[in-house]
Amino acid sequence: MVTTQAVPALCGNPYAADCSTRRILDRIGDRWTVLIVGILGDGEARFSELRRRIDGVSPKMLTQTLRGLERDGLVSRTVHPEVPVRVVYALTDAGRTLLGPLRALREWSIAHLGDVAASQRAYDQAE
Structure with a gap:
């Protein structure tokens, strides 16, 4: 049985509930996406390298995020038919366009x- 999913509207207005830009913002605003794209900005990487370099990511979340990035056309997955099989991930041209904005957010x-931590302490003490 084939099921169909509703396709979000291609409206370009992230404030509209049914607009596909919300899904894109969810993807690129996700912390694992930010970290994966940052690492892949240095070049291709294997799953194990990504997992080692991203402290705290579970294999399940890394897999889900990589699949989503691949589906969205931001990351490519290449299987090298070797023994054992070697799989590498790399940014696509579209994925590389995220490097500047995500670098700006990281910086x-x-x-x-320090400012955010001080504000959090002040807020928490006021309660």
Whole structure:
């Protein structure tokens, strides 16, 4: 039996509930996506390397995120028919366009870490 899923509207308005841009924002705003794209910005990597370099990611979440990125055309998966089989992941051209914006977010988070931590402490003490 073949099931069909509703395709979100291609409207370009992330404030509209049925707009496909929300799905894209969910994908690129996900913490695992940010970290995976950052690593793949240095070149292709195997699953085990990604898992080793991304502290705290479970194999299940890494697999799900890589599959989603592949489905969205941001990451390619290449299987090399060797013994044992070698699988590598790399950014596509579209995926590479995310490097600049995600680098800016990473740099912003590092630059403002102290300010955010101070605000959190002040907020928590006020409650």
